[in-house]
Amino acid sequence: MSNLEIIKNKNFVMYWLGYLFSALGDAVFILSVSWLIVDMTGSGVIMGTFLLFAGVPRVMFMLIGGIAVDRFSSRKVMLWSDILRSIVLFTFAAASMTGSTSLLLIYALGAVFGTVDAFYWPAVTAIRQRIVHREQYTQSNSILTGTWQAAAIAGPLFGGIMINLLSFPISFMINALSFLISAATLFYIKLLPESQELLRENQTVIGEVREGARFVFGHPLLIVIIVTAVFGNMAMSTILVGLPFLAKDFSAGAQGLSQMQAGLGAGGIAASVLLSAFIVIKKPKPRAKMAVLFVQGCMIFLIGFTQNHWQAAFLVALIGAAGATLGVLEQSLSQTIIPHHMMGRVYSIILIAAQGMTPAAQAVNGLLIDAVGVHDIFFYGGVLGMLSGLIGFFIPAVVNYHVPAEKPVSA
Missing domain, CATH: 1.20.1250.20 (MFS general substrate transporter like domains)
Incomplete structure (x- = not known):
């Protein structure tokens, strides 16, 4: 099998595009809200508090997110995660446009975004087993790791350019569109068959x-x-x-x-x-x-x-x-x-x-x-x-x- 065979896999390419736009969206989100806080308050304490509100739910709910992925469709979890994150960004855009942005709103939306992230990342990892075959696991993970690294560098750059050339509301709206594009790619992915081990009786959350x-x-x-x-x-x-x-x-x-x-x-x-x-x-x-x-x-x-x-x-x-x-x-x-x-x-x-x-x-x-x-x-x-x-x-x-x-x- 050629080293470039994986890029001929249309399902993987669509998955990769969705992953790219989602990773860029995450990176731009942190940059945009961080700069909004600096612009509004100039306070390091408020910045740290926002990162706490966004980060703690991501850790707290990650196990619940993993259970949701195993219980329901990974694709559905990813779809709703993308949609909900776009709603968070559109809310930021509306608040910025109307001048109604408050610290309470920033903290609340940061917590919602972090919570939704806790469901997305287990889903995007689990679904990979049904997109590529085992012999392509390492290659696909390499491509996605490089994509994440590139998004972490390019995302803040794009976010800064959008804020400087446009405005906070437009930047947030473009950021929201990145998650909607990620969601749209999911409709073009055909998954590999599931393992027979999936055919199990329902369990309680604690049991899982x-x-x-x-x-x-x-x-x-x-x-x-x-x-x-x-x-x-x-x-x-x-x-x-x-x-x-x-x-x-x-x-x-x-x-x-x-x-x-x-x-x-x-x-x-x-x-x-x-x-x-x-x-x-x-x-x-x-x-x-x-x-x-x-x-x-x-x-x-x-x-x-x-x-x-x-x-x-x-x-x-x-x-x-x-x-x-x-x-x-x-x-x-x-x-x-x-x-x-x-x-x-x-x-x-x-x-x-x-x-x-x-x-x-x-x-x-x-x-x-x-x-x-x-x-x-x-x-x-x-x-x-x-x-x-x-x-x-x-x-x-x-x-x-x-x-x-x-x-x-x-x-």
Whole structure:
């Protein structure tokens, strides 16, 4: 099969377009509302409160979103998520146009947007198993990871241009249209047949949560993936927290900081292009994930020795490439291991567990910067990443992994 065979899959292309417009919509939304808050109040506290209102529901309701995906159609969950997010944006546009924007409205709409996001992302992950075949999991995930990285860079740029050249109301309306375009693509996707495992009796919500938890804790490899992802994210938090202080230490200013942060996205895009077009991995192995995690830890560790922001930017780009590769491998392994009828709730559990410690790790890194200095936190983060990858590489569940056989399907 050609490395470019996937782009001939019309269903995947339509899915990718919807994913692109949704990812761009998310990125533009955060930029637009953030700038609206700065324009209205200039308050960092209000900004932080808005991000809290938008972020906490996303974590709190992600498991419920995963259950909804398993219980109902992933396509329907995605469709309603896109429609509801567009309604949030049209409401922002109407409020901005009439001058009735208030902090209460901003907080409320931020919470609604975050809650809807908690349903969309488990759905967009679960439906992928019915769009491409198993041998294309890694390639499709690579393309989508690169798309997400590009949207994270391009979205704020587009949002800023729209606000500067047009206005807040028009910017919000265009942003709303991006979600409606995402919704429209869903009508042009023909899904692969479902696994026979989907034909099960109805369960209660608590029963479905228990079934998902039992699957996770009964699968040693999933536990290893989750635990190493937790420590890997904790190691990566040194980058997110430490780069601004590193830029100050190097007297590089805001421009130097932006160059280092851009390296993270550029490295991720480069790795995604390589994995989607040139190095297509049809059978991902968990040992590859552990090896990449070890290498990422090495790069984080080396940042502590850098002498200027260009050296740091180069290492950050390599870290971004490693991070994108880890994301692709983790998603591909999860899609291979987890049955489709449980994908929503099980993957939600993985996301919540893997990301749950990140805020605490960021807080600890902030304290460490004041206590020992910015360079030393990269040593600690690097060692944590290296140990996670090294130990994980030799765990029996990782060493003895075999690709499970394909499940029979029903028309």
